[in-house]
Amino acid sequence: MSRDGVKIALFLSLAFNMAVIGAFVYGLLADGGAIGRLGAPHENGPRGPFNGRSLRLAREIGVPHERAMHFSRAMADSSDGMRDLRESLQRARADLAALLGAGEPDEKAIMAKVDEISTIQGQLEKKLIRRVLGASSTLRPEERERFMRMIRMRCGGCDSVVPGCPAGAGMESEVVR
Numbered sequence: 001m002s003r004d005g006v007k008i009a010l011f012l013s014l015a016f017n018m019a020v021i022g023a024f025v026y027g028l029l030a031d032g033g034a035i036g037r038l039g040a041p042h043e044n045g046p047r048g049p050f051n052g053r054s055l056r057l058a059r060e061i062g063v064p065h066e067r068a069m070h071f072s073r074a075m076a077d078s079s080d081g082m083r084d085l086r087e088s089l090q091r092a093r094a095d096l097a098a099l100l101g102a103g104e105p106d107e108k109a110i111m112a113k114v115d116e117i118s119t120i121q122g123q124l125e126k127k128l129i130r131r132v133l134g135a136s137s138t139l140r141p142e143e144r145e146r147f148m149r150m151i152r153m154r155c156g157g158c159d160s161v162v163p164g165c166p167a168g169a170g171m172e173s174e175v176v177r
Helices: 003-029 034-038 052-060 065-077 082-100 107-136 141-154
Strands: none
Touching: 003 082, 003 107, 003 141, 052 065, 065 107, 082 107, 107 141
């Protein structure tokens, strides 16, 4: 494969990886239209001490109110720094695009930028996994199973080789069954 082919393959691979991570984050945290889907906002909503989205997520997976705050706290405690990482990743990708678009691309600089992007992606992935592990440790086995099913469905894993994906994955009604 030519150098240009390798560069294009690396860039597309990075873009695909970020799309998967973005879908995962969006699925867990997105608020757009979530009120109708996940129920009415809690009195300690987004302006309260804990993230209203996490409370709605807890209700969606069937966590009783008395433990929903603990789940929400675990989700909030593990999210520190994720915004900064996403911004760093966005800047690094813009830099990579500029390097690739140069009249005479500097392969060494491009590959260094690819390494930087990979490092940031790895850091972001670790933070996401810490969030999932921290939050899932507050759940009972049946709640954890629903939470993990939701993650598999929302991150697109059901279209790949993730075991245990239910039929009709991706449909909101599957999560609460």
